[in-house]
Amino acid sequence: MNDDRYEIRFGGSGGQGIILAAVIVAEAAAVYDHKYVSQTQSYGPEARGGKSKAEVVISSREIDYPKVIKMDFLLAMNQTALDAYFYDFKPNGLLVVDSTFVEQLPTSRVIAIPFTRMARELGRELVANVVALGAVGRLCPAVSEDSLQKAVLNRVPPKTVELNSRAFAAGAEAAAAFDLSSLPRSITPDEEQEI
Amino acid sequence: MGCEQSGKTCLLQGNEAIVEGALAAGCRFFAGYPITPASEIAELMSMRLPEVGGAFIQMEDEIAGIGAVIGASLAGVKSLTATSGPGFSLMQENLGFACITETPCVIVNVMRGGPSTGLPTSPAQGDVMQARWGTHGTHPIIVLSVSSVIDSFEVTIHAFNISEKYRIPVILLSDEVVAHTRESITIPDKSEFEVVNRIRPGVPPEWFHPYEDNSRGVPPMAAFGDGYRHHITGLVHDVHGYPTQRPDEIDAFQRRQFRKITNGFSEIQMTRSVMLDDADIAVIAYGSVSRSALRAIKMARERGIKAGLLHLTTLFPFPRRIVDPVLRKCRAVLVPEMNLGQISREVKRVNLSAKVEKLNRLDGQLITPEEIFEKLLTL
Numbered sequence: 001m002n003d004d005r006y007e008i009r010f011g012g013s014g015g016q017g018i019i020l021a022a023v024i025v026a027e028a029a030a031v032y033d034h035k036y037v038s039q040t041q042s043y044g045p046e047a048r049g050g051k052s053k054a055e056v057v058i059s060s061r062e063i064d065y066p067k068v069i070k071m072d073f074l075l076a077m078n079q080t081a082l083d084a085y086f087y088d089f090k091p092n093g094l095l096v097v098d099s100t101f102v103e104q105l106p107t108s109r110v111i112a113i114p115f116t117r118m119a120r121e122l123g124r125e126l127v128a129n130v131v132a133l134g135a136v137g138r139l140c141p142a143v144s145e146d147s148l149q150k151a152v153l154n155r156v157p158p159k160t161v162e163l164n165s166r167a168f169a170a171g172a173e174a175a176a177a178f179d180l181s182s183l184p185r186s187i188t189p190d191e192e193q194e195i
Numbered sequence: 196m197g198c199e200q201s202g203k204t205c206l207l208q209g210n211e212a213i214v215e216g217a218l219a220a221g222c223r224f225f226a227g228y229p230i231t232p233a234s235e236i237a238e239l240m241s242m243r244l245p246e247v248g249g250a251f252i253q254m255e256d257e258i259a260g261i262g263a264v265i266g267a268s269l270a271g272v273k274s275l276t277a278t279s280g281p282g283f284s285l286m287q288e289n290l291g292f293a294c295i296t297e298t299p300c301v302i303v304n305v306m307r308g309g310p311s312t313g314l315p316t317s318p319a320q321g322d323v324m325q326a327r328w329g330t331h332g333t334h335p336i337i338v339l340s341v342s343s344v345i346d347s348f349e350v351t352i353h354a355f356n357i358s359e360k361y362r363i364p365v366i367l368l369s370d371e372v373v374a375h376t377r378e379s380i381t382i383p384d385k386s387e388f389e390v391v392n393r394i395r396p397g398v399p400p401e402w403f404h405p406y407e408d409n410s411r412g413v414p415p416m417a418a419f420g421d422g423y424r425h426h427i428t429g430l431v432h433d434v435h436g437y438p439t440q441r442p443d444e445i446d447a448f449q450r451r452q453f454r455k456i457t458n459g460f461s462e463i464q465m466t467r468s469v470m471l472d473d474a475d476i477a478v479i480a481y482g483s484v485s486r487s488a489l490r491a492i493k494m495a496r497e498r499g500i501k502a503g504l505l506h507l508t509t510l511f512p513f514p515r516r517i518v519d520p521v522l523r524k525c526r527a528v529l530v531p532e533m534n535l536g537q538i539s540r541e542v543k544r545v546n547l548s549a550k551v552e553k554l555n556r557l558d559g560q561l562i563t564p565e566e567i568f569e570k571l572l573t574l
Contacts, residue, residue: 001494023377027206030379037206039377043316064490065564066343066376066483 006142007068008056011081012098014043015052017129018077022054024133024151025143029058032147038066051084058142073140075132076102077115091186096135096175098128107187111139113174119167127167130156134171139180145172201382209347209373210235210277213303214243215382216351217275221390222301223249224274226263228256228282231315232371233305236277257282261289261302268293268300269427271418273355277303280322281311283329290364291330292429294452297362297406297414299393301354306370306482308559317559318371320482323537326366327511333449335456337361337463338511340368340481344378349388350465350508356391357463361455362413368510370533372483372561396423404434408447412455456512465508466517470496474503476574477525479518479542481507484531484562491567502571510538515545522549527574529554531562550574 008025012018019041026039038057044050055068070090076082078101086106089095095107100116113135119128133152137145149168156164198205198215207215213236217225225240237253244251250267254260257278264274278286283304293300306322308314322329326338339354341347351367358365396403396415400423406414417423426436431448433439439448456463470492471477480488485506495502505521507514522528522545530539531554543551554570556562 001490001497023206026377030206031204034204037377037379039206040372041375063378064486064493066372066378066486067561069564 004060005063005069006058006072007070008058008073008075008140008142009068009071009085010054010075010077011085012052012077013081014050016077017126018052019043019054020155021075021129021133022056024155025136025148026056027155028147028151029056029143032150033144035060036063038063040067051081053081053085072142073136075136077128077132078102079104082106089187091188093187094139094180095187096132096139098132107184109184109187111135111175111178113171115171118170118174122163122167122170124163127164130164130167131171131174134168134173135175136171137168138172138175139178198380198382201384204379204381206377207344207380208235208375208377209341209344209369210305210375211239212344212347212380213277213341213351213367213369214239216348217301217355218243218247219348219382219385219388219390220273220352220355221392222273222275222355223247224264224267224272225249225276226252226254226267226274227260227276227278228254230279230282232307232374233277233279233303235374236303236305240275257285258289261286261293261300264300264302265289265293265296265298268298269296269419271421273299273359275301275303277305279305279307279315280309280313280325283322283325287325287329287331291332291334293364294330294334294336295332295429295431296427297416297452298364299358299362299416301351301358301365301367303367303369305374306368308557314559316371318483318533318561319557319559320368320370320484320533320537322368323510323534326368335363335453336511337363337365337456337509338368339365339465339508340510341373341508342482342485342506343373344376344380346508347373348380348382352388352390353465356389357459359393360391360413361459361463362393362416363456368482370482395421400424405436406432406448407434408451412451412458460512460516463509463512464514464517466514467506467508469504469506471503471505471521473501474524475501475526476571477503477505477521477528478567478571479505479507479521479528479530479538480532481510481538482533484533487562487564488531488567490564491571494564494568495571500571507538513541513545518542518545522546522551526550527552529567529570529574531555531567531570533557533562
């Protein structure tokens with residue numbers, strides 16, 4: 001298809017702030033970057049716990065199908081979510097995981113950062129999603145780090161701006177330590193790739 | 196939540212856009228009972244209505260919710276309620292009361308998987324026929340559907356306008372995908388859309404016959420407290436609003452209900468055609484599924500298949516005059532739905548010799564573009 005959809009999926013468990021994180025990415029792309037976005041989610045009937053999935057599609061054109069078709073970017077905040085939501089992954093997509101909870105990796109094309117542990121060190125485990133957003137801002141080409149930071153600070157309660165600022169910066173810094181070009185180019189091993 | 200300022204770009208959910216659309220259309224009353232996946236409508240209304248001088252009541256259940264909505268509308272205030280399948284079932288008796296008393300109101304049903312509690316957080320389109328035939332007795336009703344955030348805003352305004360103009364309850368069908376998808380929307384300025392208000396009596400109170408016929412078939416409507424005698428009953432009534440048993444009055448009353456809608460077909464029946472001009476195969480879809488269908492026909496076009504889409508906003512009265520030429524022109528029509536075929540039957544009824552194929556999903560998942568595309572390849 002002749003379009004420039006960039007498809008993002010965030011997965012975790014209910015209560016980890018997965019949906020809010022996706023809303024913030026969508027807001028950054030739509031309101032600050034003036035792109036078309038579509039943000040969707042699926043969740044179970046439980047109030048807490050259970051798997052939680054949120055998706056964002058970003059495009060320069062009007063979006064027809066609102067959900068992810070082939071993922072460019074997956075952020076998995078725990079092992080269950082990674083196992084459940086790794087399907088539909090583009091071979092050259094980027095996988096980012098919270099290494100606090102994820103131990104088994106399906107590919108070596110992965111960026112593993114201990115978001116939750118870093119959030120604990122900042123004083124509040126609750127901001128793990130914002131630490132992750134800092135990394136998303138640095139690693140994801142479809143949304144600018146600047147817009148994402150603005151969107152984060154615009155969304156959080158005024159009293160927590162300072163904490164969230166630090167959380168975002170910590171995530172961005174951790175991601176900056178990775179060299180994307182040193183990763184394998186595809187999740188499919190070289191010997192299996194079609195020539 | 197919400198987006199008060201016109202001209203500003205916001206990220207809204209379909210449910211939130213319905214609220215903004217209702218407020219833009221002049222709705223100033225909401226009564227209802229929260230239910231997934233429609234709760235955001237009540238939640239946002241409870242915040243936004245007081246800001247614009249309106250009133251919000253959380254009622255004890257959906258029966259009371261629609262009761263209060265009918266009462267508020269009879270008092271002259273544009274009114275909304277929102278629910279999902281189980282609550283919509285509870286509303287059916289009072290919905291009939293709104294029909295027979297010709298009380299304008301808008302009822303949003305965000306469809307979930309059913310029946311009963313079913314799949315509260317998953318999309319479905321199982322309530323299409325309930326919207327048309329859920330209440331008892333022979334009655335016309337208008338059923339509209341929405342497929343995106345912009346649609347949720349614009350079609351809600353249309354819903355209120357049509358409801359006011361024709362004095363008829365309008366059902367707005369959304370589904371979990373549309374309701375919870377966030378997309379960017381710029382709320383237009385008031386001058387950019389039309390708002391229709393019900394016609395009030397133009398005669399002095401002593402000359403007023405509340406149900407007297409006229410060329411439009413829509414009698415002017417007095418609000419309670421205006422000084423106009425206005426008797427409201429669920430019994431079939433004469434031009435004064437009092438119960439009647441006279442066959443000639445009953446027949447005239449019943450037929451006027453249908454005539455007023457038939458007169459308005461051209462503006463009530465809203466559809467959107469995409470790449471249908473040269474199409475020899477068409478998809479007819481509504482709600483979130485129409486978005487999968489839109490992508491599917493683009494995929495088909497890339498493969499050289501002349502596919503087009505007829506997107507239905509109005510489901511009832513069924514837009515047969517628009518569907519008919521599509522059925523005549525195309526060698527096959529596909530109707531994908533998240534039920535076992537409620538609109539496909541209506542499509543088939545338009546032209547029994549046409550080839551109408553179904554594609555159905557009942558597992559709480561949105562039909563994908565790929566599925567529709569693959570089905571098109573087989574037609």
